[in-house]
Amino acid sequence: MNFTLKIWRQKDAKSKGGFETYKVSDISEDTSFLEMLDILNNDLIHAGKEPVAFDHDCREGICGMCSLHIDGKAHGPGQGATTCQIYMRKFKDGATITIEPWRSAAFPVIKDLVVNRGAYDQILQAGGFISVRTNSVPDANAIPIPKADADEAMDAAACIGCGACAATCKNGSAMLFVAARVSSLAKLPQGRVEGARRAKAMVAKMDELGFGNCTNTGACQAECPKSISIAHIARLNREFLSAKFED
Amino acid sequence: MAFKLDAKIPAGELAQKWSNHKAAIKVVSPANKRKLDIIVIGTGLGGGAAAASLGELGYNVKVFCIQDSPRRAHSIAAQGGINAAKNYQNDNDSVYRLFYDTIKGGDYRAREANVYRLAEVSNLIIDQCVAQGVPFAREYGGLLANRSFGGAQVSRTFYARGQTGQQLLLGAYAALNKEIAAGTVKSYPRHEMLDLVIENGEARGIIARNLVTGEIERYGAHAVVLASGGYGNVFFLSTNAMGSNGSAAFQCYRKGAGFANPCFTQIHPTCIPKHGTQQSKLTLMSESLRNDGRIWVPKKLEDVKALRAGTLKPSEIAEEDRDYYLERRYPAFGNLVPRDVASRAAKERCDAGFGVNETGLAVFLDFKTAIARLGKDIIKQRYGNLFDMYEEITDVSPYEEPMQIFPAVHYTMGGIWVDYNLMTTIPGLYAIGEANFSDHGANRLGASALMQGLADGYFVLPYTIGDYLSHKIQAPKVDTNTPAFEEAEKAVRAKIAKLMSIQGKQSVDDIHKRLGNIMWENVGMARSKESLTKAIAEIKALRAEFWKDVKVVGDPMSFNVELEKALRLADFLELGELMARDALNREESCGGHFRVEHQTEEGEADRDDEHFAYAAVWEYKGMDAEPEMTKEPLNFEFVHLAKRNYKD
Structure with missing residues (x-):
């Protein structure tokens, strides 16, 4: 298969970026999208040009490192898949493919397609944990937890922190990301203890870092590679409001 | 000079060793912990758990990872589960049975005392993770569910769908975030350790490259913990993440840390x-x-x-x-x-x-x-x-x-040699998780990597490192303006300059693929004297070619992925040879190491306990010099060495 690629190139955070056009040929349909970029990069290196910088690591859809807007869609075509899990058979032979970094003010570009997602770490540092000390805990089976609750906690905990939700949201909101963590811990008895404090602290940090507000468009859920439901945002709102009432 | 290896295995009954040892080692008072600095390399299950636990104890911790967030370490990709001897299924599991299965699964090439300790603390891990909010699978009664994994006849594997590693790592990462918020841990994402600094024979810090700016930076500490994972990517194609590499461990080896059983690779x-x-x-x-x-x-x-x-x-x-x-x-x-x-x-x-x-x-x-x-x-x-x-x-x-x-x-059982305290042959340098060699022998059982990473990070290292640091309470902050730091930084800068100056014809990946091919064909699932000798010669030639013909484009003082890859491949090109040498030396078949000359009539691995019941610990002598091997004999006091039998 052959493709024309329009790729965002940007030297560093301070420089102005722009699109460059490249051609790749003889790509197998079983080749993954990132392998296709590897092939382009190897060609560029042989031509003495700088390869395109993009984030990636596990290439199994779990580390959350890869992060591309492909033809205007976070993580490209396909439901419930990260960029690294997209295979070229999803594209038409001869297609022109536009590749951009995450589009979000909270995730500034570092170089080309690589962005800084440190804001997500900061939100979790504000309260996305249960304050237990190492080796100071009860037996794992001491508190039975209904299977349905544990399953729902797991649904939310599947978040890989890739940033697609905020990058997709027209308001640049990180609500799905924050909700996934808050909701996962809120469904478990051991997470309830700090529930109110957690919801307030994480929301406050999210606002402080310049993420936008949620207007329930549902775009985040549609683009989430782990199909995390916006029902968790409803739970976050409930947690946040009841925490505020307690004040 | 050969190593003088002392595994420091405590005396006494197997089941009492760890308790006795904990009672015997020294602790550091809270006031003194505040004065001590620790560097942790890597934020997977081992590094993340260690950094969080050490920070919580009151030490000043600096934690480094090459990814953009600690949460992305490759532990995240582990799917199936984590073993523990809880016996929740009432199928007659016990600490002893988990210990025995692990020793046998490793084909009797691991230390009894370390493996027993691993089994002993396994139950604490599950308790810890549940308390952190890890959503393990549960039964309808609300209690934890289990499944079976290879090499065991009981169901002792705890799991969170097919994302167990992710959930455990998010637990460790949350614990780390708690400490980052508390100010006891400082996180350095997108930083890569490029050298270990040694003064007066002790680990004193690291040289790291800021992967965003390209700056070469110095960091000092009273102890350094290596938790940088395995080196399976020497094969180019593996299940490891693209960035997983053996370089941090290899720098330590180059600086005098023993590298044990490098040929033990899990397929x-x-x-x-x-x-x-x-x-x-x-x-x-x-x-x-x-x-x-x-x-x-x-x-x-x-x-x-x-x-x-x-x-x-x-x-x-x-x-x-x-x-x-x-x-x-x-x-x-x-x-x-x-x-x-x-x-x-x-x-x-x-x-x-x-x-x-x-x-x-x-x-x-x-x-x-x-x-x-x-x-x-x-x-x-x-x-x-x-x-x-x-x-x-x-x-x-x-x-x-x-x-x-x-x-x-998939995984490398070999790694940096450590004693019972998880300290390497360099005082003050520790290695934990997949980066060390200690617990899996010649073959790791499924769902045991997560167990080992968390055991080392949460429950072993935080105690054993105190014994060493108790001697450092009067030591001042490590000064990084010393000749040792100066020299290490100079060497790193020279290496980068050399790589940038070659401007040859082959990309880093071109050469890495060729190395992978040599490794898979000759040092893979079936190894022979002939294939290993061939591999050593071919890797040497390829290494020479690399240093003459590699092409690294871009600016080293910027975000430069090709330079990162070139630095890692330079080390793989030495590590691959070391693996082949170790495989050549080990004239037996055991676990993942299969020498075609040593098999039974039925084609099973033919182990030779008389001559090879030891860990082969290699000492670096220079890029093109033969390394020197020292043996750590494995003394089996409690289990009977037997041929592995999975037939009946």
Whole structure:
């Protein structure tokens, strides 16, 4: 298969970026999208040009490192898949493919397609944990937890922190990301203890870092590679409001 | 000068060693902990858990990772589960049984005392993770669920769907975030350790490259903890993440840390087969699939031909024409034999011409029987995400047709030598998790890597490091303006300048693929004196070629992925040779190390306890000089050395 690629190139955070056009040929349909970029990069290196910088690591859809807007869609075509899990058979032979970094003010570009997602770490540092000390805990089976609750906690905990939700949201909101963590811990008895404090602290940090507000468009859920439901945002709102009432 | 290895194994009964040792070692008072600095390299299960626990104890911790966030370390990709001796299933599991299974699974090439301690603390890990909010799978009664993994006849594996590593790592990362917020831990993402600094024979800090700006930076500490994972990517194609590398460990080896059993590599039996030359990595299908999946190839060669020609579907082959070769050869364990055994058995069938895809390098993993027994819904609940992933990659639905699988490089049991305290041959330098060599012998059992990483990080290192640091309470802050730091930084800058100056004709990946090919063909699943000698010569030649002909483009003082890769490949090109040398020295077959000269009539590994019941610990002597090997004898006081038997 052959493709024309329009790729965002940007030297560093301070420089102005722009699109460059490249051609790749003889790509197998079983080749993954990132392998296709590897092939382009190897060609560029042989031509003495700088390869395109993009984030990636596990290439199994779990580390959350890869992060591309492909033809205007976070993580490209396909439901419930990260960029690294997209295979070229999803594209038409001869297609022109536009590749951009995450589009979000909270995730500034570092170089080309690589962005800084440190804001997500900061939100979790504000309260996305249960304050237990190492080796100071009860037996794992001491508190039975209904299977349905544990399953729902797991649904939310599947978040890989890739940033697609905020990058997709027209308001640049990180609500799905924050909700996934808050909701996962809120469904478990051991997470309830700090529930109110957690919801307030994480929301406050999210606002402080310049993420936008949620207007329930549902775009985040549609683009989430782990199909995390916006029902968790409803739970976050409930947690946040009841925490505020307690004040 | 050969190493003087002292494993510092405490005396006494096996079950009392760790308790006795903990009672005997020193502790550091809270006021003094505040004055002590610790560097942790890596934020996977080992590094993340260690950094969080050490910060919580009151030490000043600096934690480094090459990814953009600590949460992305490769531990995250572990799918199937984590072992613990809870005996929640009432199937007569115990600490001793987990210990015994691990020693036996490792083909009697691990230290008894370390493995027993691992089994002993395994239960604490599950308690810890549940308290952190890890959403393990549960039964309808609300209690924790378990499943079985290879090399065990009990169900002791705890899991969170097919994302256990992710959930455990998010637990450790949350604990780390708690400490970052408290100010006891400072996180340095997108930083790569490029050298270890030693003063007066002790680890004093590191030289790191800021991967965003390209700056070379110095960091001092009273102790350095290496938690940088394994080196499976020496094979280019493996199940490891693209960034996983052996460089941090290799720098320590270069600076005098012993490297133990480098040839012990795990080839995982259930990976999606290679599809072509454009491939960048291999995808693992969790071992948990072997709970319900049955592995087979056709009995008749004509069926193999028809499959390859596409005129026959696997589901059309009758039961009596299928060879469930693991069930046939190993009736007691069946499809749940350890990984090394399952991988070799697949290779044996493929070598005999029964491989089921065009390349002849694939076998079937079939869920037909399980779907008939349990229904599609239950199978979907158990493995849905894995089935989806498989279909995404191959375009075939495992609900309709069997999966095709083939062995691939997955994990390295070898690593930096450590004593019982997890300290390396360099005082003040510790190695934990996959980066060390200590617990898995010649073959790691499934669901034991997560266990070891967390055991080391949460429950072992935070105690043992106190014993060393108790002697440092009057030591001042480490000054990084000293000749040792100066020299280390200069050497790093010179190496980078050299790499940038070559401007040859081959990209880093071009050369890495060639190295991978040499390794897979000669230092892979079947090794011989001939193949290993050949590999050593070829790697040497390739290394020379690399230093003359590699092309690294871009500016070193910027975000430069090619430079990162070149620095890592330079080390792989030495590490590959070390692996081949170690494999050549080990004139026996054990676990994942299979020397074709040493096999039984049935083709099983033929271990030689008389001559090789030791860990081979290698000492660096220079890039093109032969390393020197020192033996750490493995004394089995409590288990009887026996031939591994998974047949009855």
